[in-house]
Amino acid sequence: MPAVEKITRLLEVEWNVGRTGIIAPRGVLEPVEIDGATITYATLHNPGDITRRDLRLGDHVMVHRAGDVIPRIEAPVAHLRTGDEQPIAFPEVCPRCGTGIDTSEQRWRCENGRNSHLVASLSYAAGRGQLDIEGLGHTRVVQLVEAGLVADLADLFTLTRDQLLSLERMGETSTDNLLAAISAAKEQPLSRVLCALGIRGTGRSMSRRIARYFATMDTIRAADAEGMQQV
Numbered sequence: 001m002p003a004v005e006k007i008t009r010l011l012e013v014e015w016n017v018g019r020t021g022i023i024a025p026r027g028v029l030e031p032v033e034i035d036g037a038t039i040t041y042a043t044l045h046n047p048g049d050i051t052r053r054d055l056r057l058g059d060h061v062m063v064h065r066a067g068d069v070i071p072r073i074e075a076p077v078a079h080l081r082t083g084d085e086q087p088i089a090f091p092e093v094c095p096r097c098g099t100g101i102d103t104s105e106q107r108w109r110c111e112n113g114r115n116s117h118l119v120a121s122l123s124y125a126a127g128r129g130q131l132d133i134e135g136l137g138h139t140r141v142v143q144l145v146e147a148g149l150v151a152d153l154a155d156l157f158t159l160t161r162d163q164l165l166s167l168e169r170m171g172e173t174s175t176d177n178l179l180a181a182i183s184a185a186k187e188q189p190l191s192r193v194l195c196a197l198g199i200r201g202t203g204r205s206m207s208r209r210i211a212r213y214f215a216t217m218d219t220i221r222a223a224d225a226e227g228m229q230q231v
């Protein structure tokens with residue numbers, strides 16, 4: 001797909017927390033039509049990028065869109081500045097859970113990691129490409145987290161029948177089905193378990209390669225940086 005660029009204004013910056021705890025800035029734009037689609041959001045990559053480009057709220061910015069990839073904000077158009085542009089405020093604590101932020105790498109991350117956006121990380125872990133737990137969709141995950149029954153991925157595996165029955169809209173049949181599905185998830189191959197953990201820098205393909213190389217979870221846990229580099 002050919003890339004298309006247009007100029008619009010940057011109105012606001014939102015800070016979203018992903019399933020691994022990555023805190024990513026997203027620009028809210030004055031709606032602009034690019035290549036047949038109305039664009040209102042565009043990625044800003046990371047805080048260092050904002051500083052490097054000296055972006056400010058109210059700036060006219062070049063928005064770049066190529067196919068279905070999330071549009072991104074390029075440089076501000078400096079000669080269109082009026083002097084009313086405002087600096088972009090960076091969060092001092094995680095916008096989702098209020099914990100400190102690890103800013104040691106380009107991409108900022110909540111110190112709570114994948115437990116920061118627990119619903120997102122659990123939904124991902126239970127998803128089809130990972131543990132594939134039938135009956136554990138987004139709504140059910142929200143329910144479990146809100147009831148305080150699950151505070152970490154491992155908690156899923158110690159849920160009891162009584163705990164599940166105490167939830168709304170959970171009958172005996174769905175409880176037994178869910179418990180059976182959770183139990184079956186324990187038999188998933190190593191690559192899927194590893195992927196479900198949501199370790200930074202691993203996705204499905206990297207998890208498969210790591211699992212193939214090390215073969216057992218114990219070997220993975222014992223691996224040093226050099227061993228990991230061999231993958």
Ligand SMILES: [Zn+2]
Nearest residue numbers: 094097110116
């Ligand atoms: Zn957090």
